[in-house]
Structures are given as C-alpha cells and as structure tokens.
Amino acid sequence: MPLSSAFASYAAATPLGAASVLHQPYTPARVSVESANAAVLAKLHADLAAARLGGGSKAVMRHRSRSKLLPRERIDAILDEGSPFLELSPLAGYDLYGEEAVPAGGLVTGIANDATVKGGTYYPITVKKHLRLQEVAAACRLPCLYLVDSGGANLPRQAEVFPDRDHFGRIFYNQARMSAAGLPQLAVVLGSCTAGGAYMPAMADESVIVAGNGTIFLAGPPLVKAxxxxxxxxxxxxxxxxxxxxxxxxxxxxxxxxxxxxxxxxxxxxxxxxxxxxxxxxxxxxxxxxxxxxxxxxxxxxxxxxxxxxxxxxxxxxxxxxxxxxxxxxxxxxxxxxxxxxxxxxxxxxxxxxxxxxxxxxxxxxxxxxxxxxxxxxxxxxxxxMGGEQAAGVLAQVEAEKHKRDAGSSHGPAAPSRAWGPQQAAAFKQAMTEKYE
The missing domain is CATH 3.90.226.10 (2-enoyl-CoA Hydratase; Chain A, domain 1)
Incomplete structure (x- = not known):
C-alpha cells in the first residue's frame, strides 16, 4: 500500500477529535506548562524540606537532649567551608511504608545515619541507598566517611533486610573490598552503634569515637539480657x-x-x-x-x-x-x-x-x-x-519502654490501650517468637 494511502486509511478510521488533538492551538483555558511545573517543583521542595526534618519534632528533641547534632549538621561541620555536598537519594523511603514514615530512608548519603528516624536502623530502602552510594564510591574511587549512629538492621523487617545478596551484609562486604582496593574507609561513632551498626567502625581503616556519646556493642543491653x-x-x-x-x-x-x-x-x-x-x-x-x-x-x-x-x-x-x-x-x-x-x-x-x-x-x-x-x-x-526467642525478648523490652514513655508523656491516668504488665508482655513475646521462628 502506498504511504499516502496508508495515511488516508488512518485518517478515515480515526475520530476527528483524536486525530487533531496534537494540533490544537494554545488557549488560556488550557493549563500552562509554567504553572504546572511550578506546582510540581513546589511539592518537590516541600517534600525535600519534610525529609530534612528527620523523624519528627519529638525524635529531634530527644536527639538534641543528648547533646548530639543532626546528621546534616554533622556533615556541614566536617566539610571545608563553602565546599559543595551532593546528597544522593534524599527522598528515598518517601511514602514507601504507608503510615510508617522513613524520611530519606533514615540515611544521609555521604554516609551519615539519621538516629531520629527509627533509631538509625536499616530499612530495606536504607540498605538500597547505602549500597548505591558504595557503588558510586567504588566506581569513582572515592574514600568513604561513615558518620555512624545506628541500631543496625530493623528487626521487624529482617526478612527484607537480612538474608539475601544485596541486603545488610553486603554493606560490610563492599566495605572490606574497597579497603582492600586502597579506598580509605573512615568512621566516626557519634551515638550508640549496636549489631550491624557496630561493624561499620570495626571494619573501617580508622575510627573515631565521640567521648560521652559514642558506644560500640555487638549486642546492646536488650539483646544481652534476651x-x-x-x-x-x-x-x-x-x-x-x-x-x-x-x-x-x-x-x-x-x-x-x-x-x-x-x-x-x-x-x-x-x-x-x-x-x-x-x-x-x-x-x-x-x-x-x-x-x-x-x-x-x-x-x-x-x-x-x-x-x-x-x-x-x-x-x-x-x-x-x-x-x-x-x-x-x-x-x-x-x-x-x-x-x-x-x-x-x-x-x-x-x-x-x-x-x-x-x-x-x-x-x-x-x-x-x-x-x-x-x-x-x-x-x-x-x-x-537473631533467633526467635532473642528477637521476642528484645522487642518486648522495646515495647515496654515505648509504653512507659507514652504513659509518661500523657496527662492524667494512662489509657487502657497503654496498659503493659506481665500478662501483656508474655502474650507479646509468644506472638513474636512464633513470628520469627
């Protein structure tokens, strides 16, 4: 079929409105590209600003009460004055886990854990973000500086964080391989670093621990007790x-x-x-x-x-x-x-x-x-x-502390839903043991 005949057949088979949609002239009734872009950019800037707030005002206040800087403040204090800092994946974790907010994935990549976001623990998106930065660092042969303030893997999501190739363990694999390749791995311990959080400074070429705030445990007190x-x-x-x-x-x-x-x-x-x-x-x-x-x-x-x-x-x-x-x-x-x-x-x-x-x-x-x-x-x-019994013991202690904190922050008698006693603790531990075994 000649090309002209093909176009004629297409025009005959296509409704007039559909065929001419690309040729509609600009009219004031149509949404302008400029205003649409402005709205999208405004939302982007608002989301970035929200991500920079970390885990919320309560978490930030608790963090500052321990005389600790926020992660981006730590980075600003370390960088040469006026030098640029490219933050990778600042919106990682955005609206990813429903009501469970994980702004910036709990990690500022350069790399600094944000302890105001779930205690600096690693969600699946946190691991992905960390591995991506290590990939960039290895490809560009850049040294890595880890500002560590992390509780390790996020226990409730361990199935998505722990067992597979590109999960939490890959971070330390990459760290070891980059060190062996001559790429310096440096760590500063700025808070309580437990479990996987302890291995980042332990595997670094050089580590600095901040007196009074920095601690390294393979197992924190809750896990040791459990x-x-x-x-x-x-x-x-x-x-x-x-x-x-x-x-x-x-x-x-x-x-x-x-x-x-x-x-x-x-x-x-x-x-x-x-x-x-x-x-x-x-x-x-x-x-x-x-x-x-x-x-x-x-x-x-x-x-x-x-x-x-x-x-x-x-x-x-x-x-x-x-x-x-x-x-x-x-x-x-x-x-x-x-x-x-x-x-x-x-x-x-x-x-x-x-x-x-x-x-x-x-x-x-x-x-x-x-x-x-x-x-x-x-x-x-x-x-x-960790094993089911240990996981249940750790989570039961965390849950008890959470109920105690909530009860202390409430005005008047604690609500019935906040009640936490031996019976509730035993039921919680049983449920967690069954879940993690």
Whole structure:
C-alpha cells in the first residue's frame, strides 16, 4: 500500500477529535506548562524540606537532649567551608511504608545515619541507598566517611533486610573490598552503634569515637539480657549442638580430616580434607564464635587463599559471643577481621547451612551477601538477624519502654490501650517468637 494511502486509511478510521488533538492551538483555558511545573517543583521542595526534618519534632528533641547534632549538621561541620555536598537519594523511603514514615530512608548519603528516624536502623530502602552510594564510591574511587549512629538492621523487617545478596551484609562486604582496593574507609561513632551498626567502625581503616556519646556493642543491653534469658531456657545444655566432625566424616573422602589448630578456638572447627579427590578447606561451627575462634578462622581462610584451596563453610551458628567480657576482649574487632577475610577471599566458596544462621555469624561464615559460589540449605536451616526467642525478648523490652514513655508523656491516668504488665508482655513475646521462628 502506498504511504499516502496508508495515511488516508488512518485518517478515515480515526475520530476527528483524536486525530487533531496534537494540533490544537494554545488557549488560556488550557493549563500552562509554567504553572504546572511550578506546582510540581513546589511539592518537590516541600517534600525535600519534610525529609530534612528527620523523624519528627519529638525524635529531634530527644536527639538534641543528648547533646548530639543532626546528621546534616554533622556533615556541614566536617566539610571545608563553602565546599559543595551532593546528597544522593534524599527522598528515598518517601511514602514507601504507608503510615510508617522513613524520611530519606533514615540515611544521609555521604554516609551519615539519621538516629531520629527509627533509631538509625536499616530499612530495606536504607540498605538500597547505602549500597548505591558504595557503588558510586567504588566506581569513582572515592574514600568513604561513615558518620555512624545506628541500631543496625530493623528487626521487624529482617526478612527484607537480612538474608539475601544485596541486603545488610553486603554493606560490610563492599566495605572490606574497597579497603582492600586502597579506598580509605573512615568512621566516626557519634551515638550508640549496636549489631550491624557496630561493624561499620570495626571494619573501617580508622575510627573515631565521640567521648560521652559514642558506644560500640555487638549486642546492646536488650539483646544481652534476651540472649542470657534464652540461653538458660534453650541453650546448648538443654538442646545440645551437632558435632561438625560427625558431618565431615560423612562427606569427606575416606572420612579423613586434618584438623587445623584443634585445641585453639574450639567453637570453630577448621581443617583440610578431600571431596571427590579435590582438596578443600573446611570452616565449620561448633558453637558461638568467640574472639579466639574468629582469629583462628581468619588465619585459616587466609592460608587457604594463599594456597589456592577452595573453602567449604558449614553454618550452624547463633552469632558472635555477646556480653561485657566478650566486648572488652575485642569481639567486634576480631569478628570484623574474620568477616573481612571472608569478603576478600580469592578462592571459590561453598556454603551449607545445616542449622541456625543468625546475625553477624551469617557474615563470618560466608552467607549469601558474601558471594559464595553456591549456598545450600538443609531442611533444618534457619536464617535471621537473631533467633526467635532473642528477637521476642528484645522487642518486648522495646515495647515496654515505648509504653512507659507514652504513659509518661500523657496527662492524667494512662489509657487502657497503654496498659503493659506481665500478662501483656508474655502474650507479646509468644506472638513474636512464633513470628520469627
């Protein structure tokens, strides 16, 4: 069909109004482009201003009462006078979680946690924003400065934050890889940094802690209390733990295993064996990771990389040891060393989760975020920021504090909905245990 005939057929089949809509002349009745753009820009500026307010007036007042600057004030104080600062993704988290506001994703990327937004904890969008900045920094070979004031992963959303490749653990993987590539990783601890929040300064090349405000805990007081309580109810003495050597006897050629440092760091079993004739280095859990076990694991992983021996990880771990003694003994630093060794390993890694895989233990044992060549899960496998009992204990303490704070801020007697006693606490813990197990 000739081109002119095709146009004629189209014109005949198209209503006059539809065919001529692109040719309508400008009239005052039509909305002007300028006013439409002005309205959109006004809303954008209003949304940006709202995001800069952080977690709201109450959270900001509580933050300032601790003699702490807001994140953008911290950045302004650090930058050279008059130098520009490009904030990436300032509207991340905008209207993303319904009534649960997370302005700017709780993170100012350059990088500074906003503790006025959910205690600086990491929502899915926070993780995405942080990873995006690290991607930009790695591509442009820029050093990273982390202004840390964070409670780690957001516990109620751990399924969206913790287990997968581009989740929370990938932040520390990237941090280790960039440091190894010669890109400085610097951290300033400006508040209470717990769990994942503690690993950013622990894995940095250099860290500064602000006296009076800065703290680093692998586990804050609520988790330590919950861990101690659950240990007495369902710890190793009650439930027992599988001996990884029994598993190795069934999967290694001839059940032969040459153990490395058998009498040191006994909660981690390391050594050499063969599978289908191929030499492998085995890293297997035999309990919670303590400082000596983490150092042993780091040494062994680096030795395998030096010799070109692939690594097999058998995960069954509740995490790194918590408590005053462990923290004073340097568990954060020693655990970070093992995580860094795993992240920078240059040999193939295969991970098998045979039992629990909780918290930073998942990172130190080559979880999904640490790019194992393969990751397998037995039917008994469980993954989470922490075990169900510990999660329930932590959230129950947080909920009790929230009710106490709400009751203290109310005028007159507390409303019935604010009542919180042993019965409510027990019911809440039961519901949370069932949710997270």
């Amino acid at each position: 861990a101690m309580d659950s240990s007495s109810k369902g710890g190793a003495k009650v439930r027992g733990a599988a001996d990884p050597r029994a598993i190795l006897a069934r999967i290694l050629d001839g059940s032969k295993f040459d153990e490395f440092k058998a009498n040191y760091g006994r909660t981690l079993v390391t050594g050499f064996g063969r599978m289908y004739g191929q030499s492998v280095g085995v890293v297997a859990n035999a309990g919670v990771l303590r400082s000596d076990a983490a150092l042993k694991g780091s040494h062994f992983i680096q030795l395998c990389c030096q010799r070109g021996v692939p690594l097999l990880f058998l995960q069954d771990i509740n995490g790194f040891m918590v408590g005053r003694t462990a923290e004073a003994g340097g568990i954060a630093k020693d655990g970070a060393k093992m995580v860094m060794a795993v992240a920078c390993a240059s040999v193939p890694k295969v991970t098998v989760i045979v039992g629990g895989s909780y918290g930073a233990g998942n990172y130190g044992m080559s979880g999904r975020a640490y790019s194992p060549s393969f990751l397998y899960m037995w039917p008994t496998a469980r993954i989470g920021v």
